[in-house]
Amino acid sequence: MVKAKIYVQLKASVLDPQGKAVTTSLHAIGYERVADTRISKYIEIIFDETDLAAVDTQVHSICDKLLANPNTEHYHFELETME
């Protein structure tokens, strides 16, 4: 089994309204040292597969086809072999 830990984040140039809302809320309840907040997706996929290279190829294609919007988001991931 292999676990893929995938981060799908808005590109730095894209406004994150959900993050701005959290920053505003945090200022309102007294956390004035908060300068910025960015909210992203973190996705774990477990593969019934032992070949890391095969999983690497599949995760790239899954992100391109389903998980990330290439216009506004980028992704990166790590693979971890599970016992």
Next chain:
Amino acid sequence: MVKAKIYVQLKASVLDPQGKAVTTSLHAIGYERVADTRISKYIEIIFDETDLAAVDTQVHSICDKLLANPNTEHYHFELETME
């Protein structure tokens, strides 16, 4: 400046319908080796602060008060000093 990298995840005992939907979609488009998918939030908060202990305390309290639902979610985080 300190960056907090915060993971807010559903507890293992809580059903993740969004993750199940992704698993089903992936099977439908041919990724049959996908065994499970869990979708979580990954939040980066930048603090205008240099004291790591002060940020650590604030992040715990921000997660408890705003970011995580203690009934269904748990969180963990890492802190990173930025140049």
